[in-house]
Amino acid sequence: xxxxxxxxxxxxxxxxxxxxxxxxxxxxxxxxxxxxxxxxxxxxxxxxxxxxxxxxxxxxxxxxxxxxxxxxxxxxxxxxxxxxxxxxxxxxxxxxxxxxxxxxxxxxxxxxxxxxxxxxxxxxxxxxxxxxxxxxxxxxxxxxxxxxxxxxxxxxxxxxxxxxxxxxxxxxxxxxxxxxxxxxxxxxxxxxxxxxxxxxxxxxxxxxxxxxxxxxxxxxxxxxxxxxxxxxxxxxxxxxxxxxxxxxxxxxxxxxxxxxxxxxxxxxxxxxxxxxxxxxxxxxxxxxxxxxxxxxxxxxxxxxxxxxxxxxxxxxxxxxxxxxxxxxxxxxxxxxxxxxxxxx
Amino acid sequence: xxxxxxxxxxxxxxxxxxxxxxxxxxxxxxxxxxxxxxxxxxxxxxxxxxxxxxxxxxxxxxxxxxxxxxxxxxxxxxxxxxxxxxxxxxxxxxxxxxxxxxxxxxxxxxxxxxxxxxxxxxxxxxxxxxxxxxxxxxxxxxxxxxxxxxxxxxxxxxxxxxxxxxxxxxxxxxxxxxxxxxxxxxxxxxxxxxxxxxxxxxxxxxxxxxxxxxxxxxxxxxxxxxxxxxxxxxxxxxxxxxxxxxxxxxxxxxxxxxxxxxxxxxxxxxxxxxxxxxxxxxxxxxxxxxxxxxxxxxxxxxxxxxxxxxxxxxxxxxxxxxxxxxxxxxxxxxxxxxxxxxxx
DNA sequence: TTGTATGCGTTATCAA
DNA sequence: TTGATAACGCATACAA
Numbered sequence: 001x002x003x004x005x006x007x008x009x010x011x012x013x014x015x016x017x018x019x020x021x022x023x024x025x026x027x028x029x030x031x032x033x034x035x036x037x038x039x040x041x042x043x044x045x046x047x048x049x050x051x052x053x054x055x056x057x058x059x060x061x062x063x064x065x066x067x068x069x070x071x072x073x074x075x076x077x078x079x080x081x082x083x084x085x086x087x088x089x090x091x092x093x094x095x096x097x098x099x100x101x102x103x104x105x106x107x108x109x110x111x112x113x114x115x116x117x118x119x120x121x122x123x124x125x126x127x128x129x130x131x132x133x134x135x136x137x138x139x140x141x142x143x144x145x146x147x148x149x150x151x152x153x154x155x156x157x158x159x160x161x162x163x164x165x166x167x168x169x170x171x172x173x174x175x176x177x178x179x180x181x182x183x184x185x186x187x188x189x190x191x192x193x194x195x196x197x198x199x200x201x202x203x204x205x206x207x208x209x210x211x212x213x214x215x216x217x218x219x220x221x222x223x224x225x226x227x228x229x230x231x232x233x234x235x236x237x238x239x240x241x242x243x244x245x246x247x248x249x250x251x252x253x254x255x256x257x258x259x260x261x262x263x264x265x266x267x268x269x270x271x272x273x274x275x276x277x278x279x280x281x282x283x284x285x286x287x288x289x290x291x292x293x294x295x296x297x298x299x300x301x302x303x304x305x306x307x308x309x310x311x312x313x314x315x316x317x318x319x320x321x322x323x324x325x326x327x328x329x330x331x332x333x334x335x336x337x338x339x340x341x342x343x344x
Numbered sequence: 345x346x347x348x349x350x351x352x353x354x355x356x357x358x359x360x361x362x363x364x365x366x367x368x369x370x371x372x373x374x375x376x377x378x379x380x381x382x383x384x385x386x387x388x389x390x391x392x393x394x395x396x397x398x399x400x401x402x403x404x405x406x407x408x409x410x411x412x413x414x415x416x417x418x419x420x421x422x423x424x425x426x427x428x429x430x431x432x433x434x435x436x437x438x439x440x441x442x443x444x445x446x447x448x449x450x451x452x453x454x455x456x457x458x459x460x461x462x463x464x465x466x467x468x469x470x471x472x473x474x475x476x477x478x479x480x481x482x483x484x485x486x487x488x489x490x491x492x493x494x495x496x497x498x499x500x501x502x503x504x505x506x507x508x509x510x511x512x513x514x515x516x517x518x519x520x521x522x523x524x525x526x527x528x529x530x531x532x533x534x535x536x537x538x539x540x541x542x543x544x545x546x547x548x549x550x551x552x553x554x555x556x557x558x559x560x561x562x563x564x565x566x567x568x569x570x571x572x573x574x575x576x577x578x579x580x581x582x583x584x585x586x587x588x589x590x591x592x593x594x595x596x597x598x599x600x601x602x603x604x605x606x607x608x609x610x611x612x613x614x615x616x617x618x619x620x621x622x623x624x625x626x627x628x629x630x631x632x633x634x635x636x637x638x639x640x641x642x643x644x645x646x647x648x649x650x651x652x653x654x655x656x657x658x659x660x661x662x663x664x665x666x667x668x669x670x671x672x673x674x675x676x677x678x679x680x681x682x683x684x685x686x687x688x
Numbered sequence: 689t690t691g692t693a694t695g696c697g698t699t700a701t702c703a704a
Numbered sequence: 705t706t707g708a709t710a711a712c713g714c715a716t717a718c719a720a
Contacts, residue, residue: 013697014697014698014699015697015698023707024706024707024708025697025698025699025707026698026699026706026707027705027706027707029698030699030705030706033699038705038706039705039706042706056463056466056467057467057697057698058408058467058696058697058698059404059468060404060405060413060468060469060696060697060698061404061696061697061698061699061712062698062699063698063712064402064405064697064699064713065697065698065699065711065712066698066699066700066712067699067700067712069404079429079432079433079436080426080429080433082424082426082429085423085424085429086424088423089423089450096450101447102447102448103445103446103447104436104446106433106436106437106440119400120445122400123400123402123403124402124404230630230631231630231634232630232633234634235634257631260631260634261631264631264634264635264636265636267611267636268636286574286575287574287575287601287604287605290575290576290578290579290604290605290608291608292608292611292612357712357713358713358714358715359713359714367690367691368690368691369691369713369715370690370691370692370714370715370716371689371690371691373714373715377715381689382689383689383690386689401713401714402712402714404712404713405696405712405713405715406713406714406715407696407714408696408697408698408712408714408715409695409696409713409714409715409716410696410715410716411696411715411716
């Protein structure tokens, strides 16, 4: 029985490995992190000793000694919103094979909460930070600028990046969906929006630009609420919109929860889709193509955003900063049955 | 300019605070963790020094010195499945006000992956571990038993807990939904199941028990696949089931993605719900009550499971182990339009 | 209630 | 290529 130290739980340490392999502790450390800088004979001995003892490095000690934790700090506004769940999944999938852990924070769409979490994250000296959106508070932005690690802003692209960016244009996405509806003949197209965070605002701006270009814009067509999005809210907003504008012949929804709510309400009220009302959504959840009628939506590359953000951060960590610091992954308008009708 | 140490990034340390406050470092340490054990005068001075310097404790150094990281390790099989996203949200919400961080791991429904992640997590000496399900591999179970921290198994309850448990009976939930459908007059009730993880299996067992009790069980009524669940898969499974058993008059779906797929397919194929086909789901996603027709489902307390798991772990950490080591949070059958029809 | 000495497990530094 | 030494920043043990 090897003697147990006073406080440790008796787990083998790097010294135990060194002793068993007959080398210095620092050589073990190197063999683990930069195998190519250790002679093959020693490396083999060390590997044997490691597996014999079942040695696992202590990440805390490692972080303390190297002044750098192998942690990616990730800040998202919601954990349950499928969009961010997919982003987070992309991040985890890209990180699972390496040494990096993930530190996830839920800002609840609050800038102050983001500041607070940033401070907590920073205290660990993370290897990289991934934050959602481009509208950080001045304080949060300062934290990020002084962070001494790669920073990736995700979901959107825009001018004046803190460091790196991966996303797409919400304005363009909103514009494309709206322009499509106009193109196929809808005229009184309402905008339904919940939460109205900065990205929702830009989708609305895209909608408005398209409507104004066609001289169809009417403020009464816009129905928004700061309330968090949900399917039931989609139903409610639609009812409001219809009450306000009985001649409504289409809706562009801020996201697919809302569009699903609209679809169900149309069924319930026997409103024909796409004949009487056309529906476009945003994000293109899996179910939109299965719905009946299938729902037109703007497909957003959320999983890919997570992967790309990690790839860029990893590159920056390893010294080779990506040539492109801002990556626009685009979107794709998926035209489906809910907006398929003869031009009128 | 205070002299910067060789490696540190120049952040103030506990010694800096101690010097400024004119006390020993250990007193600062105590003032931060156990304020009541430090005299009020010193405490005030220390607090002033802390905020003046902008001191934030280094969690890595703290973990190293105390042989205990303020981290909750959380293992879930999926990040995007709304059920687990809600559980995770409950966990984060319960932990956001304290010193604990969350270390999240995605096992992808793989026992081996769970073992691997457990080893990674354990290397940090977490304050507590929360794992999904009660069917850990023998190796994973051994890791957990030797973990030297509170362990909570979530989602299900069952005999032989490793330590603590929070969940509900999936068998009972499946039984209740099926019994309800039988009760209101459905006879040829199919079971649709995807993924078929252990919890799905137990829902199936509940279905089978109810069907057998009514002498309605027929193996041809059961349609399952190991493929991950999705709305489109619900549609496909339903088509298969209908092809196999044309007399089908109802389906109990393993989860609400599937039931939504069934609902849409019924719309598309002009199959009347609930008259021709009755539908029951599982989990009761928000949208089920908005769907048309609204869908009967078994409501599961997933957010609450996350909160309760954290509460129990916190209690155990602070020495006061909960009197009840296994908590059954139950479920609730929500009867809606999709199974509302006169008895036949 | 407060402080001193020491150790936590690892890596950076510098020399061999 | 390898190793001895000294941090890293904090908490434990023990003494005052």
